[in-house]
Amino acid sequence: MTAQSQSRYHRQELIAGIGRAGQQRMRDAHALVVGCGALGCAVADILARAGIGRLTIVDRDIVEVTNLQRQSLFTERDAVEGIPKAEAAKRRICEINSQVECRGWVEHVGPDNVISYASDADIILDGLDNLHTRFLLNDAAVSLGKPYLYGGAVATRGMSMPILPGEACLRCIFSEPAHLQTGETCDTAGVLMSAVVAVSAHQALQAIKWIVGANDAIDRSLWSIETWGNRENRVSLAGAKVATCSCCAKRDFEYLSGRHEDQATVLCGRGAVQVAPRGIEGTVRRIDLAKVAIMLAPHGSFGMRGGLLVGTLRGVQSPAGNAVELTIFPDGRAIIGGSIDETFARGIYDRFIGGS
Numbered sequence: 001m002t003a004q005s006q007s008r009y010h011r012q013e014l015i016a017g018i019g020r021a022g023q024q025r026m027r028d029a030h031a032l033v034v035g036c037g038a039l040g041c042a043v044a045d046i047l048a049r050a051g052i053g054r055l056t057i058v059d060r061d062i063v064e065v066t067n068l069q070r071q072s073l074f075t076e077r078d079a080v081e082g083i084p085k086a087e088a089a090k091r092r093i094c095e096i097n098s099q100v101e102c103r104g105w106v107e108h109v110g111p112d113n114v115i116s117y118a119s120d121a122d123i124i125l126d127g128l129d130n131l132h133t134r135f136l137l138n139d140a141a142v143s144l145g146k147p148y149l150y151g152g153a154v155a156t157r158g159m160s161m162p163i164l165p166g167e168a169c170l171r172c173i174f175s176e177p178a179h180l181q182t183g184e185t186c187d188t189a190g191v192l193m194s195a196v197v198a199v200s201a202h203q204a205l206q207a208i209k210w211i212v213g214a215n216d217a218i219d220r221s222l223w224s225i226e227t228w229g230n231r232e233n234r235v236s237l238a239g240a241k242v243a244t245c246s247c248c249a250k251r252d253f254e255y256l257s258g259r260h261e262d263q264a265t266v267l268c269g270r271g272a273v274q275v276a277p278r279g280i281e282g283t284v285r286r287i288d289l290a291k292v293a294i295m296l297a298p299h300g301s302f303g304m305r306g307g308l309l310v311g312t313l314r315g316v317q318s319p320a321g322n323a324v325e326l327t328i329f330p331d332g333r334a335i336i337g338g339s340i341d342e343t344f345a346r347g348i349y350d351r352f353i354g355g356s
């Protein structure tokens with residue numbers, strides 16, 4: 001280690017639980033950040049500044065101007081260029097700390113690629129915007145015996161929880177995504193940067209404790225915060241491991257198997273993509289179109305037509321520069337018009353409909 005790199009982390013090495021030995025463990029560690037929105041930016045920033053050795057960031061979206069209010073790795077230049085978030089984040093991380101070996105992948109994380117990303121990492125951090133992929137990460141982490149730091153934030157509140165090898169997993173607490181679903185997404189209900197920063201600080205801190213070997217110091221709780229109402233809550237995970245949990249006890253990795261994967265199908269003749277969410281095995285998921293209409297009202301002109309909710313998003317363009325038209329069915333399917341890009345369509349679905 002050079003004199004320069006020693007001094008760089010001096011203030012962090014002074015922390016009793018870290019020291020020089022902990023700093024070396026940070027340098028030897030590889031963290032995977034899945035999703036690089038507000039949470040992903042913040043945890044990647046903290047880990048890069050803290051001296052993580054390797055950082056892999058995976059995200060499927062591009063930087064938009066409405067991201068800048070809270071996604072701390074991005075600049076106006078990134079939004080004007082419309083470059084992928086994973087690329088922009090990598091560029092910024094390299095400027096912040098050139099000692100970090102940072103990789104950015106522009107991809108949708110699904111059952112087909114999650115294991116290859118996760119198996120190469122020592123720890124997995126959640127920077128996602130959708131519950132489905134969180135359950136997939138939980139499956140991947142449990143199956144590989146790797147720690148996963150769950151985090152989520154919307155509007156003025158958020159939650160964080162460490163899923164550690166051999167301890168309670170996300171599905172011990174929330175057996176299916178519906179139990180975590182609030183009907184809100186950041187695109188429909190908004191999100192306050194302070195709420196995101198609070199959650200990401202909690203996630204990144206537990207990650208650092210794990211990496212430096214301070215396992216006893218990890219906050220083993222489902223921690224939540226409501227920043228506007230000044231409330232904080234901590235539910236202990238002691239005794240929370242469920243003996244019948246289908247994931248960590250029975251090791252039936254439903255989300256890894258692809259059984260619940262949303263299906264994105266290009267409708268060639270229409271220049272559109274259909275996104276069809278899978279419900280619980282053998283059931284058809286139904287959504288309340290009236291509720292979705294209320295949530296979408298501020299984001300474009302939407303109305304009911306023949307039992308379907310139809311409209312065009314305002315202020316959103318497809319990668320080809322077209323307007324984005326949505327046709328939403330009562331069974332939760334949606335046709336995303338204006339693009340034949342499956343990844344873009346999945347992203348629009350999760351942002352505007354997925355919370356329903």
Ligand SMILES: [Zn+2]
Nearest residue numbers: 169172245248
């Ligand atoms: Zn479990």
